[in-house]
Amino acid sequence: MKRPRFCTLVFSALLAFTLVSCQKNTPEADAGVESVSAPPPSVTPTGEGFLSRELFDHPPLQARPMGLWTWMNGYVDHNQITYELEQMKEKGMRGAIIWDIGALIDPDKIIPSGPEFLGPESLVSIHHAMDEAERLGLELGLIAASSWNSGGTWITEKHGSRALLSSETKVQGPSQFSEVLPLPQKATNVVEDIAVYAIPDRGDQTVVSNEEMLDLTDQLGPDGRLNWQVPEGKWRVLRFVWHGTGEHLNCPSPKSSGLVIDHLSREATDTHINHILDALLQGRKDYGPLKLLMLDSYEVRAANDWTPDFIEHFKAHYGYDPKPWLPVLAGVQVGSEEKSARFLHDYHKQVSDLMIEGHYGRASELVNKRGLKILSQAGHGGYARVDPLKALGASDLPMGEFWNHRKNWVTKEAASAAHIYGKTLVNSESFTGWQHWQDGPAGYKRILDVALCAGLNQVNFHTFAHQPKGAGLPGYAYHAGEHFNVNNTWWPVAGPMLEDMSRSCHLLQQGRFVADVAAYYGDNAPNLVPAKRIAPTVKPRWSDDHCLHCGKKLPVDLRSLAFGYDYDFVNEEVILTRMSVQDGKLVLPDGMSYRLLVLPDRKTISLAALQRIAELVEAGATVVGTKPERSNSLKG
Template sequence: MHKLLLVLVLSGVLGQNNPDLSEDNIAVFDFEDYDAEYLDFQKLSDKFFDPPMSSRPGTFWCWLNGDVTKASITKDLEEMKAKGISRAEIWDVAAVYNPEDEYGIGPQFLGDDSVQMIKHALSEGKRLGMRIGMVGSSGWNAGGSWVAPEWASKALYFSNFELKGPQTFSGELPFPELPDHSPKDASGKPVFYKEVAVLAIPENMDRKIEQLDDIIILNKQFDGKVLNWEVPKGNWAIVRFICSNTGQTLIVPSPESSGLFIDFLDPEATKRHLGYILNRLGITLKNAKESGLSYIEFDSMELDRATPWTNAMDSIFHSHHGFDILPFLPVFSGWEIPGGNDNFLYKFNKTVSDQLIFSHYTTGRDFLAQYGMELVAEAGGPGPPIWNTCPVDAIKALGNVSIPRGEFWIRHRNMFLIKEVASASHTYGLGLVDAESFTTWRRWKDAPHDLKKYVDRAFCEGLNTVTIHTFANTRPEHGFPGRTYHAGIDINPGTTWWKQARPFMDYLSRCSYLLTQGLFVADVAYYYGDKAPNFFPEFHDVPEKPGLDGLNPGYDFDIINTDVLLNRMQVQNNRIVLPDGMSYTLLVLPDREDIPDKVVERVENMIQSGAKVLIQGSKLAEKMEGNILTGISIDDALAKLSIPKDFTSESGLFDYIHRKIGKTDLYFVRNKTDKWVTDYCSFRVNRAKPELWDPVKAGQYKIRNVQNVNKITRFPLQLAPHGSCFI
């Protein structure tokens, strides 16, 4: 038999005398048998002292205006490596603020000179044993000067014309108005457009269509310029719909590198775009492993307002829903169809979300996988009010990339997108939870002590991979503090604390390493509906760690979507389980309208197999078959199932996350305040012998005064201001 072992890692706890800790460094582990489990734990301990390169932070590596030299590339990478940064993400980007032209103008991204610089970076990365990635464009999002209008971003546009019948009409129809920046030829016509439909609608004052059969589709009577039609009696609204380019271009590209966004709804556009990048770098299926390029990154989906469209949208919609989209197009020109527009718009928005996820994220991931590379993507928003045009089911989008990435900002619009990303990683079995970290408008104001409280919150929400935003390339001739990106924390050799940066990088590395081990522990799987777009939280304003109504913060949870519930969840021994080992005690279906019949049927089957389900909507509860919980809070449901809180502190001033590594329970705990706090903490672990591991000093300590009562381990814990701990 083995003794259960609970590991506590605490930073900031040893700053004062703490009688509940023994400062004897633990070198001999308390197992009765010297076996594989001991060796696994010894490996965990060894890598805590010296985290592997894979756990060390990476950074957005800004090549401002594309202006770099081989010498500055080498110096940057050597400086990163010396300070404990293991991964650099090449980002060709504009120097937005460029007083007196201090920033030079470099070559066009992926032009011949740019390619030579990138190849040098890849070579130096291999020499130093560092991973090199690259943002998949200059600036963001995916696109470039090589993107032709035929495979660039598209939308649906329309024009109106009135006819009165009866008459024989032969005449031109007005061309729809397009955005000013949509690519046009010398005559002012779009370089690319495709006719979608010409519809005749009986006119009425309130713009309501009485029956869809009243709409006449005139595609056969229109040759692309002239409509020839025997007009029936009455007043008719003629609406011409076309698909053409939005004209949206890259956001803050370097000066020589602007270009169109690709068509995110066309999988061939994604493959063509990624293929162009790899081809320019000379990377083939045969030499990809030796190229030095580990991954490509797609940044947040920040689209212009438009009705998303692509060449094959009519057939895509039909394949999803089994009916023709053309009679429903008047919805986009201000008409109301019978029964209202909501049901059609729901289906259309779901189609756009699913198609974008497949075309851009799934296709991009699979394309790069052929080359042994990964797709990293900020695929999950944030949603409104930050970005109102990202059209996806965020959990599904994040679940369809290799490494999902969120972001957290310092003192800006309460942007903190981690919990959603962690849920996607957990429920799709991806392992890593990455984030664009420490983004800010504050210049040279925040040192590691200030940054730590933000990253510790992110760790408690599920972060386990840090990508610093940003490390800007700079050179000695630029002086101090040198060049920096306009919206990123300043971490490079120009920063005053750079020479002292290694301990902070080691801290991030130890935390990241431990938080990638084992599996996240959560009691609740919370279904967030079937609409698109969909985000968690739905309204992005998160000054504190996001939670669920009716759930005490002493429990934790994952957000799940329809795809996970239908295709990945099973029931074993009355627990809800996923293929990769995650499991939950309770499934919660909230009180909302967007719960489709197929979800209800699947949940009923899960209930029959022993799943515990809380139905929060009274109407759904009335028709749901099986033994359910309803009419109570999530807390009450867990209490009824005899599930105690996973972690509590008497004051409520501590936050946590819990992972299970074999038979070892590991908690990370943080002090949310700027004051010293001593508090009794309870952990849902039976007969544990806890230890304290300090990720700042790499110390390991036994904990005294431990109480084990009713399968709960309890002891006092002291944390420094914004101190943090693994338990």
């Protein structure tokens, strides 16, 4: 069977459904090249054949929308939990993701305080929701914190977030120096020394050679006192420490404030995820309708991220000691500007790899052992430190986001991750914003169509606020989001809208995405897949050579790609471990294929990626882009 070179989407008004086919121009059509064969019906995601009429009329559960079910301040009403789940079922939703969260904007303290998240009383409510969802045949998820960062009341300083800090002391030589070096101003009581270096003080000149730096680490006592015979000249003494940041969760429910975890630490992730899983299973034989844990966007404060065994991991991966290069993180250029940039590349990539392996990938391993999945918003929607494609690929279910009447769109990123890592579902935090009650089905349809065309195939309303008895009308509302819930004036007629969303998502979950170009965005971290489009109701803040979501320069410029062609972004890991060439096409193990590989718009590249790309070219691949000139790493 030949795969038709078009995409079929279902777009409808509230009560009428219209099937729209959009013919797709392709390089194959232009060149007279035969299209790629589609997989047989038996291997489609549903296993029911391509575009089954039965499933079109009655979309399966995985195609139906969910909602981020905000339990504001942790305060809930069991009868209302039952009612809301029954209404979700009646209107055609898949279920909801429980989100214990604080009321960020509630100046009059209208919303009462509920119990501590995952405490005994909280678990009774969660278990009630699980029982009712199971009775109704719905699915549930749970955000893995009373916040959007991982952490909780059960996290101690041992597993809290860490950062690298430095202090500076100026010394004149020749002299004998014996003083306690000051700790960095932000250092907490959880501090461990890493290194001490002295560099020549030449005023505004910040470049020093490796030979000029003096390693004084062995001369620092356990009390922080440095005993040093100072050579001739002026010196800057830099003391590097890691410390526990003491950063707490953003916006927890009132009794649920706790430390943010060390996201670079496998041990911290084990402690965090296992605590949640063990708590949820108390008094129960299994997790029943609870199918997933959600890791929300990473929004930990900017810092030089650290973990106690960072140096050991770095040495093992890059083959050199990072300590002599730490002054670069304090604003000093070591060796040269280029060498310093290479170290920064290695440092940030190591942070990314530790976070992906120790948090996103590890969390998936832990929940998979219990029969659950991780839904992860690991892209560049928050304050990402990672290679987002690799982080999303390490999670079971990649999740993006798109906002109503806002620029915040990262759906194409999640879609690319799903395609290149062999995943069917592309979830998204949907309709976030500050429109409050201004929009309804017509407005939702307009922006959802854009998100569907960017690759979304599973909707998650942001938000579906729980409405305990006494909430009144329009009821409790999370500060950011379309307030889609049982209190909407049009809720009684919401069913057709949800059916339409379900049908569109079901169709897009079938078959395989057709892309013409694989755009390699490099191996640096953090990185980004730029938004293809943003909400059509807002004017872009930046020119089209920048990401319309975040304003950063495009890692790969695809603006010359003609209308009708499409693409995925790919990363180094996929090129090294999943990409090969067949009949001149770049192919992936799960069936994705591309006519062209486009290189990032920079002159640096990792040696491993360059060697693999050369092999792909030798095998018949077509590669275009800026010619690399040098390595981006200090790795030998």
